[in-house]
Amino acid sequence: MTEAWEPEEEERPRLGASGPVKVKVPAKINLHLGVGPARPDGYHELSTVYHAIALHDELTARRGDTLTLTMEGVGAGELALDDTNLVIRAARALARHTGVAAHARLHLRKQIPLAAGLAGGSADAAAALVACDALWGTGMTRDDLAAIAAEIGSDVPFLVYGGTALGTGRGETVSPVLARPTTWHWVVAVADGGLATPAVYAELDRLRALRAAPPALGSTDDLLAALRQRDPEVLAGALGNDLQAAALSLRPQLADVLKAGRAAGALAGIVSGSGPTCVFLAYDASEANMIASALESAGVCREARTATGPVAGARVV
Numbered sequence: 001m002t003e004a005w006e007p008e009e010e011e012r013p014r015l016g017a018s019g020p021v022k023v024k025v026p027a028k029i030n031l032h033l034g035v036g037p038a039r040p041d042g043y044h045e046l047s048t049v050y051h052a053i054a055l056h057d058e059l060t061a062r063r064g065d066t067l068t069l070t071m072e073g074v075g076a077g078e079l080a081l082d083d084t085n086l087v088i089r090a091a092r093a094l095a096r097h098t099g100v101a102a103h104a105r106l107h108l109r110k111q112i113p114l115a116a117g118l119a120g121g122s123a124d125a126a127a128a129l130v131a132c133d134a135l136w137g138t139g140m141t142r143d144d145l146a147a148i149a150a151e152i153g154s155d156v157p158f159l160v161y162g163g164t165a166l167g168t169g170r171g172e173t174v175s176p177v178l179a180r181p182t183t184w185h186w187v188v189a190v191a192d193g194g195l196a197t198p199a200v201y202a203e204l205d206r207l208r209a210l211r212a213a214p215p216a217l218g219s220t221d222d223l224l225a226a227l228r229q230r231d232p233e234v235l236a237g238a239l240g241n242d243l244q245a246a247a248l249s250l251r252p253q254l255a256d257v258l259k260a261g262r263a264a265g266a267l268a269g270i271v272s273g274s275g276p277t278c279v280f281l282a283y284d285a286s287e288a289n290m291i292a293s294a295l296e297s298a299g300v301c302r303e304a305r306t307a308t309g310p311v312a313g314a315r316v317v
């Protein structure tokens, strides 16, 4: 645990770019996901610790006469590329806020699986904000972009910042966790098929109404203290996700994934966000490789990848 990411503001063009602008954006996991009761607006009050991991999508923005989106990689041919796509919604929102014409040719290279609990769609929206800001020279600060991001989805502001951060409200209020740089080693077990986030929250409400859900997580204090100790065994004991019981109820096979990861030597395993991806904390990089191979050999997931965290949020590369 030596080399690690530290937050920095990169140079962003202020006058707009004539050439292509390429943005890299990470996936997120939640080290702690505390879910409160449903609010009158249907969202749940969260207290979460977001963590950006080195599993990236890439969005390239070029000048164009209209707004278009093309894509390759995971989900190509499946994902709608029209105005319902979060990338297009984000580009339009930035144009509206800054009074520029929403003209760009956007191309997405996708690796983050869909409906996986890794906030892939939200990540792409964050990438679109950063890319179009650079392409159009709209000169937004990260805080400006995060405010627009909150209109697109609860996880989008975090993907604008990256790193490790506390999320409150419906997740859209983000404040960075300042800790001495540490690199954590994760294994990401990608499932076949996704889970719809609203269905997982609804299942948690149902389980809670039946008093069939485990007790809700407490505050994020233990998790934050564990991060400061920089010891993976301590962090392992502090990971938690209130949505896990709901994801397991909808997808009971996830219990086998969690068991297989622990049997392979993971210090801990949890469902990521609303699932169905499971993430495991490994002691170091070589343990992470071994756990990923063991998960793949056990045949309990579609694919197991290693990823370090924390990493930067959406950035021009």
Ligand code: C5P
Pocket: 042, 043, 044, 045, 046, 152, 153, 154, 155, 169, 170, 171, 197, 198, 199, 201
């Ligand atoms: O904010 P976002 O559009 O990503 O949320 C997707 C869905 O997840 C919401 O429509 C809601 O059903 C659920 N959700 C929730 N409470 C949150 C965040 C999301 O119930 N804090």
